[in-house]
Amino acid sequence: MDAPRSPRRTVRFLIALAAILAALPLGYFLFLHEPPPAAAPPPAPVVEREAPPPQQRPPEAQRVLKLEEIHGTVEVRRGNGEWHAVRPGESLHPSDAVRTLEGSYAVLVNGETVEVRMEAGTEVSIEALTDTLSRLMLANGMTTTRVKPGTRQTFEVRAAGSDAVARTEGGRFTMSNNGAGTVAVGTQEGEVAFIGQGKVVIVRAGQQSIVRPGRGPSDPTPIPTSLLLKMNWPARPTLTRRQMVVSGQTEPGSHVDVEGRIIPTDEEGRFSQTVPLGEGRNTVRVHARSVGGLRQELKHELNVDTTPPSRVTVDPGMWNDPRPDSQ
Structure with missing residues (x-):
């Protein structure tokens, strides 16, 4: 039979048991208990921003036409100003007009891309000059234009008094306008789109076409060998x-x-x-x-011969009839 425990050992046992029981909640909290989820941070305030403006194409660079050659009297009008004589080397801008008087001619150039020869009695106005488009208005007379191919330059000539338009991206052509609705185009190199009254014809090298008042361009025909x-x-x-x-x-x-x-x-x-x-x-x-x-x-x-005829002298004796009066 075991000997009874001493009171001292019993007290120790009870103290240890109490310590273990007291430590259980702390251990559960430290090792087994899952902490509550952290509160989500408040949402960031929504800041409304203006939509960026749509990207716009930069405007095309403006070019100028220069009066490279002048023979006789050539005049320029700036905007709505007065006509005045010019010299070679002057520049022309959109809204300017140039005219050649009788017995005169002028040559306009746009770098190495475009060359326009104006015959005597011709008037043109400049409507557009950009890297991709040059447009002139032919009021009357005759011009011959050369456009260098492969430069991505479109050249147009409109005709005053008509809806006729000649357009090319490379070549050489002549255009005339009588100012009353008759417009003609002849192509020496390349090809030209000739437009009028909703009709479009392609005038190729060695061909010509004509627009008459109220009608579209005629079908292109070969340039004749002689001029009537x-x-x-x-x-x-x-x-x-x-x-x-x-x-x-x-x-x-x-x-x-x-x-x-x-x-x-x-x-x-x-x-x-x-x-x-x-x-x-x-x-x-x-x-x-x-x-x-x-x-x-x-x-x-x-x-x-505007000399008046000599004065007629009448012999007074011619009225004296030698015959006797009749009875």
């Missing part, structure tokens, strides 16, 4: 007045001048104008040029 020029010369070789009516007919859209004076032609190529003459012998030269580059010249010689 017929004149109605006076029947008498001597005139008694110091002026003469010069009339005739040529190919529609042609450029006609008489001794340097520009004569407009109608939609059938007819022309008529009074020109001054000098006393004595006169040589009248008529020159025509077509949009196909053809030229023709005719001349006619005549005399002008």
